Amino acid sequence: MAKVVKFGGSSLASAEQFQKAGSIIRADQERRYVVPSAPGKRFDKDVKVTDMLYACYDLASSGKEFKEQLRAIEARYQEIIQGLKLKLSLKEEFLTIEKNFNAGAGSNYAASRGEYLNGIIMADYLGYEFIDAAEVIFFKENGEFDADTTNKVLSERLAGVERAVIPGFYGSMPDGRVKTFSRGGSDITGSIVAKAVKADAYENWTDVSGFLVADPRIIENPQAIEVITYRELRELAYMGATVLHEEAIFPVRQEGIPINIRNTNAPEDEGTWIVESTCQKSRYVITGIAGKKGFCSINIEKDMMNSEIGFGRKVLQIFEENGISFEHVPSGIDTLTVFVHQDEFAHKEQKVVAGLHRVVNPDSIDIESDLALIAVVGRGMKSTRGTAGRIFSALAHGNVNVKMIDQGSSELNIIIGVDNKDFETAIKAIYDIFVTTRL
Numbered sequence: 001m002a003k004v005v006k007f008g009g010s011s012l013a014s015a016e017q018f019q020k021a022g023s024i025i026r027a028d029q030e031r032r033y034v035v036p037s038a039p040g041k042r043f044d045k046d047v048k049v050t051d052m053l054y055a056c057y058d059l060a061s062s063g064k065e066f067k068e069q070l071r072a073i074e075a076r077y078q079e080i081i082q083g084l085k086l087k088l089s090l091k092e093e094f095l096t097i098e099k100n101f102n103a104g105a106g107s108n109y110a111a112s113r114g115e116y117l118n119g120i121i122m123a124d125y126l127g128y129e130f131i132d133a134a135e136v137i138f139f140k141e142n143g144e145f146d147a148d149t150t151n152k153v154l155s156e157r158l159a160g161v162e163r164a165v166i167p168g169f170y171g172s173m174p175d176g177r178v179k180t181f182s183r184g185g186s187d188i189t190g191s192i193v194a195k196a197v198k199a200d201a202y203e204n205w206t207d208v209s210g211f212l213v214a215d216p217r218i219i220e221n222p223q224a225i226e227v228i229t230y231r232e233l234r235e236l237a238y239m240g241a242t243v244l245h246e247e248a249i250f251p252v253r254q255e256g257i258p259i260n261i262r263n264t265n266a267p268e269d270e271g272t273w274i275v276e277s278t279c280q281k282s283r284y285v286i287t288g289i290a291g292k293k294g295f296c297s298i299n300i301e302k303d304m305m306n307s308e309i310g311f312g313r314k315v316l317q318i319f320e321e322n323g324i325s326f327e328h329v330p331s332g333i334d335t336l337t338v339f340v341h342q343d344e345f346a347h348k349e350q351k352v353v354a355g356l357h358r359v360v361n362p363d364s365i366d367i368e369s370d371l372a373l374i375a376v377v378g379r380g381m382k383s384t385r386g387t388a389g390r391i392f393s394a395l396a397h398g399n400v401n402v403k404m405i406d407q408g409s410s411e412l413n414i415i416i417g418v419d420n421k422d423f424e425t426a427i428k429a430i431y432d433i434f435v436t437t438r439l
């Protein structure tokens with residue numbers, strides 16, 4: 001039995017946080033493979049070590065003096081080492097880093113040192129083997145992650161290793177150069193390691209007790225989600241709910257390995273389980289609510305549109321030609337509305353309008369801006385009557401005017417369009433009806 005445990009930056013920002021992580025790991029013998037992030041923020045205004053490394057390398061690559069900045073990074077690690085009372089010294093490592101910065105090793109290499117060094121400390125602290133991610137995680141020539149080679153090498157390498165620390169966030173290119181994933185990418189490493197060892201679970205330790213039903217900036221103390229499916233998570237994450245890197249789902253999903261989001265500062269909380277499928281009902285019919293502001297709708301009207309085959313395709317082609325992705329396309333008999341991101345659309349607006357006139361010759365085109373989209377997501381909606389009714393009566397009571405409704409045939413979510421100004425009120429109204437009052 002094996003569990004892969006990944007700790008985020010705030011979980012490893014100081015010696016005190018390291019100790020919490022250490023107790024968590026030692027509390028369960030199955031926690032055999034550890035994936036650390038770089039030290040994150042210790043307090044609100046603090047700077048993540050990854051950001052310090054990027055800034056330091058910027059100086060180095062433009063020929064400026066960077067030693068002082070590198071010392072400040074070294075001090076962050078030194079503080080952890082001393083706090084943990086380890087005998088470890090990173091002196092040699094920092095000399096190598098300095099030399100490589102001078103030789104133009106690249107910003108990917110620079111950023112990766114954050115997790116590399118934290119991995120060395122973690123391995124020393126736990127007495128686990130340290131495995132450099134550059135030796136077991138690979139990218140292709142074109143920069144894409146090389147899943148097949150990685151899985152082969154990594155599973156072979158870990159087969160004989162009882163306990164190991166593998167730093168998150170980076171791997172290597174075919175020529176040996178270090179390359180990182182996108183920001184927050186240690187989540188992906190954890191998932192890759194879990195797949196390689198066919199783990200029973202991938203525990204992702206962070207600073208919140210799991211996925212929340214709604215954004216805590218809008219809802220005070222929202223409930224945590226106990227179990228969520230990969231598909232529900234995709235829907236919520238797309239609409240802005242972030243805890244886990246989007247790409248972290250794929251490696252474990254292929255193996256059916258569940259992800260457990262946990263809180264390093266409250267290890268007794270069960271957190272959220274992310275699973276392929278489940279017979280467990282979510283507590284509140286809906287699993288979660290998420291949303292984003294800043295959309296535009298382009299409403300196209302034309303008499304007898306319904307009988308014009310190819311109308312929709314021609315309309316969407318204009319958006320494609322202008323490099324604008326569409327979000328939703330609700331339609332009526334003689335109308336078709338396209339929802340797009342306002343910032344993608346605004347500067348191309350007149351080109352799109354002219355293009356639409358050219359290809360479909362509409363009677364009118366109406367553009368509305370400053371709209372928000374809200375996704376109400378829940379696998380439970382399929383088997384529960386009246387969910388839509390409850391949502392819309394809650395919105396009516398909250399005095400929110402609904403501009404658009406879109407329910408996919410999967411019945412996994414209902415998307416609602418409202419004015420930006422009604423966004424928070426709408427989310428509160430929906431949360432209240434399903435979670436607070438459970439009417």
Ligand code: ASP
Pocket residue numbers: 008009037038048050051114168169182183184185186187
């Ligand atoms: N340290 C990296 C970042 O700040 C990667 C990670 O934490 O997952 O983006």
